[in-house]
Amino acid sequence: MTPPAKRPPQISASILNADFAQLGSEVRRATEGGVDSIHLDVMDGHFVPNISLGPVVVEAVRADSTLPFHSHLMISEPLRYVEAFANAGSDLIVFHIEAHGDPHELVERIHRAGCSAGLALNPETAGETAHPYMDEIDLLLVMTVRPGFGGQEFLVEVLPKLRALRAEAERRNLDLPIGVDGGVKEDTIGAAYGSGGDVMVVGSGLYRGPGDLRPIVDELREAAHSGAGSAIDQAAARS
Ligand code: DX5
Numbered sequence: 302m303t304p305p306a307k308r309p310p311q312i313s314a315s316i317l318n319a320d321f322a323q324l325g326s327e328v329r330r331a332t333e334g335g336v337d338s339i340h341l342d343v344m345d346g347h348f349v350p351n352i353s354l355g356p357v358v359v360e361a362v363r364a365d366s367t368l369p370f371h372s373h374l375m376i377s378e379p380l381r382y383v384e385a386f387a388n389a390g391s392d393l394i395v396f397h398i399e400a401h402g403d404p405h406e407l408v409e410r411i412h413r414a415g416c417s418a419g420l421a422l423n424p425e426t427a428g429e430t431a432h433p434y435m436d437e438i439d440l441l442l443v444m445t446v447r448p449g450f451g452g453q454e455f456l457v458e459v460l461p462k463l464r465a466l467r468a469e470a471e472r473r474n475l476d477l478p479i480g481v482d483g484g485v486k487e488d489t490i491g492a493a494y495g496s497g498g499d500v501m502v503v504g505s506g507l508y509r510g511p512g513d514l515r516p517i518v519d520e521l522r523e524a525a526h527s528g529a530g531s532a533i534d535q536a537a538a539r540s
């Protein structure tokens with residue numbers, strides 16, 4: 302069997318670094334800039350030290366884009382909030398394997414709520430922990446920063462895990478998109494894409510200032526193709 306073809310890089314706009322005073326227009330700006338999805342970082346001050354936004358905010362900006370909404374739940378009890386985020390207009394709900402609850406049950410509840418299901422792994426969590434769920438999820442999200450804050454530095458030491466998860470998906474002939482979240486920008490996106498990522502979550506690397514985001518999105522897509530072999534990737538290979 303031939304493995305599934307490599308997807309073109311998808312850019313997912315994390316609004317964490319956008320201007321929260323005008324979130325609706327920031328979502329429109331990313332949409333008009335040509336991103337592929339909107340990534341909404343939900344933090345509860347418990348699973349992660351920071352607090353960000355809840356379902357009312359997702360619902361409030363839903364009308365500002367027709368793109369898929371990915372709600373990334375960095376919360377301790379994701380099961381309690383599945384329906385709320387589904388009803389708010391999420392297309393994909395991502396929960397963390399390190400949070401409370403049975404991942405099989407979470408995936409089932411998310412699917413029953415009419416959404417796609419994503420599973421996220423913190424940088425220090427072994428890739429193998431995702432193996433039992435890879436057949437049922439719709440996205441695997443590999444964190445390349447410790448979750449909680451935007452603008453952190455990309456952790457190159459996560460790249461071998463990303464490669465191993467891509468290899469595992471290929472071994473099983475799964476058409477599973479893998480997301481990379483944290484510190485993805487022009488100088489790291491090549492390594493993330495070249496190591497097997499498909500969905501590039503970009504926050505501070507996208508919302509760098511005012512104005513049209515199209516040139517930045519185009520640059521990011523182009524930089525993704527610089528692929529494995531970039532300086533950062535070579536550093537990770539040595540680590
Ligand atoms: C981290 C979040 C990320 C991140 C993206 O906790 O899940 O989505 O903030 O922002 P940058 O690209 O600035 O790391």
Ligand code: ZN
Nearest residue numbers: 342373482502
């Ligand atoms: Zn995120």
